Amino acid sequence: MKFLKKKFILKNNLISFDINDDVTKKVTDFYKDSPFPNYKRDDNKITILEKGNKNILAAQFKKFIGYNKNVLEVGCGTGQISIYFSIGTNNNVIGLDPTKESLNLASNFSIKNKIDNVKFVNADIFDDVLKEDFFDFIWCSGVLHHTKDPQAAFNIICNSLKKEGYILIGLYNKIGRIRTIIRKYLYRILGENFLKLIDPTLRNLKNDPEEQKAWIRDQYIHPVESLHTTDEVLKWFNENNIDFISSIPECDFDDGGYDNLFEKKSVGTLYSRIVNQISMIFNSLGSDGGLFVLIGKKK
Numbered sequence: 550m551k552f553l554k555k556k557f558i559l560k561n562n563l564i565s566f567d568i569n570d571d572v573t574k575k576v577t578d579f580y581k582d583s584p585f586p587n588y589k590r591d592d593n594k595i596t597i598l599e600k601g602n603k604n605i606l607a608a609q610f611k612k613f614i615g616y617n618k619n620v621l622e623v624g625c626g627t628g629q630i631s632i633y634f635s636i637g638t639n640n641n642v643i644g645l646d647p648t649k650e651s652l653n654l655a656s657n658f659s660i661k662n663k664i665d666n667v668k669f670v671n672a673d674i675f676d677d678v679l680k681e682d683f684f685d686f687i688w689c690s691g692v693l694h695h696t697k698d699p700q701a702a703f704n705i706i707c708n709s710l711k712k713e714g715y716i717l718i719g720l721y722n723k724i725g726r727i728r729t730i731i732r733k734y735l736y737r738i739l740g741e742n743f744l745k746l747i748d749p750t751l752r753n754l755k756n757d758p759e760e761q762k763a764w765i766r767d768q769y770i771h772p773v774e775s776l777h778t779t780d781e782v783l784k785w786f787n788e789n790n791i792d793f794i795s796s797i798p799e800c801d802f803d804d805g806g807y808d809n810l811f812e813k814k815s816v817g818t819l820y821s822r823i824v825n826q827i828s829m830i831f832n833s834l835g836s837d838g839g840l841f842v843l844i845g846k847k848k
């Protein structure tokens with residue numbers, strides 16, 4: 550495999566490495582009981598394509614990738630985004646995750662649905678198994694805040710990004726996640742039924758107990774979680790030769806919306822960035838868990 554720098558064992562479309570780090574093992578133990586985000590019983594190639602097309606961020610990313618590219622998803626969980634990026638393209642897509650149980654679901658789903666341009670790598674970011682300067686696009690959302698050292702993990706994944714390649718990072722925001730933090734304390738005191746009244750995502754999942762369970766575990770009882778700011782990630786970008794392209798929420802005031810996330814936007818001022826992160830508390834970004842996203846391009 551051209552994209553790996555370590556020896557590996559390949560079984561079907563799954564490559565496995567040993568997971569040894571204690572913090573990573575704590576996280577994989579957590580996900581193995583309830584792989585995230587998991588599939589619905591009737592999911593198939595068409596439903597994954599439809600769900601991906603409805604996700605503005607993933608749909609724009611896929612369109613911008615185009616064809617014939619090397620694409621990496623770090624922390625792919627059960628692999629929906631990797632599979633979505635593969636469907637109908639000739640891209641070479643790799644999904645990496647240390648949770649074997651999640652990757653087994655991803656691998657079985659892609660084989661059953663005859664999606665043959667995706668492979669899965671069961672590995673820990675910190676074991677640094679990927680070749681340098683290989684990928685044209687890297688997607689890593691909802692992952693680094695569940696690791697022992699998010700900045701070190703970011704540095705490692707940047708090494709495998711090619712010059713002029715794009716990286717998307719999604720992390721929990723220190724300000725924007727306040728509503729979830731408050732709900733977490735109320736859940737501990739008042740229980741799950743109360744949580745169902747105050748968490749809008751849970752209310753939307755009311756017909757699916759498995760998805761509700763996965764969401765509650767992921768948002769409210771995760772054993773490893775950290776919070777970050779836009780300025781922190783801008784500093785990581787700077788230290789890794791990554792040029793800021795755009796973000797959600799925007800860095801500047803009223804900077805044209807999210808219709809073209811790959812068009813370079815203004816980085817704003819410290820004031821505008823803080824105000825925009827505070828505004829997350831009052832919009833859907835804050836009610837859905839406070840995830841913020843930055844896109845960068847390697848110089």
Ligand SMILES: C[S@@+](CC[C@H](N)C(=O)[O-])C[C@H]1O[C@@H](n2cnc3c(N)ncnc32)[C@H](O)[C@@H]1O
Pocket residue numbers: 573576577580585586623624625626627645646647648651672673674675689690691692695696767
């Ligand atoms: C909340 S899930 C997100 C899954 C997927 N990215 C999504 O947005 O649906 C976090 C994922 O990060 C993975 N993860 C945690 N620690 C990791 C590490 N050290 N290296 C790679 N992935 C890791 C977990 O196994 C899990 O699948």
